[in-house]
Amino acid sequence: MKQLAKGLRTAFPELKGFSRANLMSMRAFAEAWPDMAIVLFTRLKDTELRMAYARQALEYGWSRNRD
Template sequence: MTMTTTHPAAVEPVGYTEFYETLRNRLREGRLRAAQAANVELLLVYWRTGKELIEHDGKFGWGTKAAERISEDVHRDFTAKGWTPADVLHMRQFAEAWPDSDAIARGAIGLLPWEHITVLLDRLDTREGRDRYAAKAVKHGWSPATLAHAIEHEPRRRLTECLVDRRVVGGHGFEMQSA
């Protein structure tokens, strides 16, 4: 004969469900705020690196070789993921695109991971466009691939590019008339 032991049902204290729901939400929100703060700090490291690269290039004539050396040294000293020469050059471009660090700390750009920012830098030429797509990526939770697809397939953007191309000599087979 097999005996089974049963545990008495746990008695839930009065108000526990509401208390625990509040605690669970507080933990989720705290983790999210901590992750966002860490992301902003990392982006500010990238931004400061880019800003200083711009300054050193102007002062000492540093070129792309500096990006290669920085990449090698960071990998050696920190075994950090990323920090390829292309990442270091993106850091410079990042500082040029957003010359004010407050935009990173307070704007949608600060809520995006680095890979999203490199998509914005590679595919858009204006701060306005980058900020607009950063906000869309945050609002909709886009992956980097979805962000890139949205940029490339926006009808208004393609129309504008087409109209601009037609004004260029030789664009779309049109030649400008001489006056």
């Protein structure tokens, strides 16, 4: 993953978000929802907890950024 991140940053220097950590998060996301539209983050391993968070985020208007 480290080598992939380096290669992507080299190939696309104008783009951001290709750190090793971000790529690992992207992979975890894809594994969590292989056949669904991606709408959430990957920190929660349990599918039920993810869906509960998603429902609450929609209900309460939560966003990724909090000030």
